[in-house]
Amino acid sequence: MRRRYPSMNSHKKLLTGPYLIWAAAFILIPLAMIFYYGLTGEDGGFTLGNLLAIGTRENFKALGLSLILSIISTAVCLILAYPLAMILVNMNVSQSGFIVLIFILPMWMNFLLRTMAWQTLLEKNGVINQILGFLHLPSLQIINTPYAIILGMVYNFLPFMVLPLYNALLKIDRDIINAARDLGATEAYTFRKIILPLSMPGVISGIIMVFVPALTTFVISDLLGGSKILLIGNVIEQKFKQGSNWHVGSGLSLVMMVFILLSMAVMNKYDKDGEGGMF
Numbered sequence: 013m014r015r016r017y018p019s020m021n022s023h024k025k026l027l028t029g030p031y032l033i034w035a036a037a038f039i040l041i042p043l044a045m046i047f048y049y050g051l052t053g054e055d056g057g058f059t060l061g062n063l064l065a066i067g068t069r070e071n072f073k074a075l076g077l078s079l080i081l082s083i084i085s086t087a088v089c090l091i092l093a094y095p096l097a098m099i100l101v102n103m104n105v106s107q108s109g110f111i112v113l114i115f116i117l118p119m120w121m122n123f124l125l126r127t128m129a130w131q132t133l134l135e136k137n138g139v140i141n142q143i144l145g146f147l148h149l150p151s152l153q154i155i156n157t158p159y160a161i162i163l164g165m166v167y168n169f170l171p172f173m174v175l176p177l178y179n180a181l182l183k184i185d186r187d188i189i190n191a192a193r194d195l196g197a198t199e200a201y202t203f204r205k206i207i208l209p210l211s212m213p214g215v216i217s218g219i220i221m222v223f224v225p226a227l228t229t230f231v232i233s234d235l236l237g238g239s240k241i242l243l244i245g246n247v248i249e250q251k252f253k254q255g256s257n258w259h260v261g262s263g264l265s266l267v268m269m270v271f272i273l274l275s276m277a278v279m280n281k282y283d284k285d286g287e288g289g290m291f
Contacts, residue, residue, distance in 0.1 A: 082226035
């Protein structure tokens with residue numbers, strides 16, 4: 013009598029079971045709760061007032077400042093990361109691998125601790141000002157200012173720009189670049205016509221991976237801004253923790269999801285093959 017073996021499809025269903033449970037518990041249920049609180053009032057009735065709360069003077073100002081700081085931080089990260097990624101690609105494998113590891117190492121440390129370290133460095137009597145005082149140089153007063161927040165964003169999110177760019181540049185066929193040089197193309201022309209267009213998936217991916225967390229952050233502005241500079245992430249945090257107003261907090265979170273969805277749409281359009289992924 014022939015023994016029956018379970019089909020490959022049944023094995024796949026068993027393997028996807030734990031993931032489906034995890035996704036339901038930690039993705040779908042929290043999202044459903046945010047949608048419920050964001051679209052209902054305290055009486056449980058449907059309302060759009062929580063979404064329209066983004067239009068109040070305080071919230072709109074916080075959103076505008078968040079957009080400005082996140083755009084500046086993203087631009088600084090791109091300016092720093094692109095030449096660095098090109099240097100890493102042109103190095104030999106062992107050296108570039110070691111330097112990439114150096115950029116990844118801070119990501120293994122707690123985000124809060126990394127930000128608190130910069131608070132210690134930048135504060136009025138911090139390490140940097142002590143060194144400047146020892147050298148008889150004027151002290152820096154950037155703690156509790158937007159400049160400190162931008163510095164914290166650049167430090168924390170720079171690896172998310174470097175790695176996609178490095179990955180995209182690494183995938184460019186070197187024969188194409190060598191052929192362009194053999195045909196008399198200058199370095200600037202080769203970069204403008206070949207390297208930059210072929211690396212655009214990494215550029216788009218890096219921009220989105222820096223812009224989205226920079227736009228929604230609240231820890232960096234809390235610690236380096238001294239709670240004096242309110243970003244939209246701080247407003248949402250306060251709605252949940254201080255005012256216990258989950259409805260307005262969820263409504264503002266839904267508004268921020270629009271930016272995230274738009275970012276994902278842009279990335280899917282320009283990086284359809286996933287060539288700008290981090291790994």
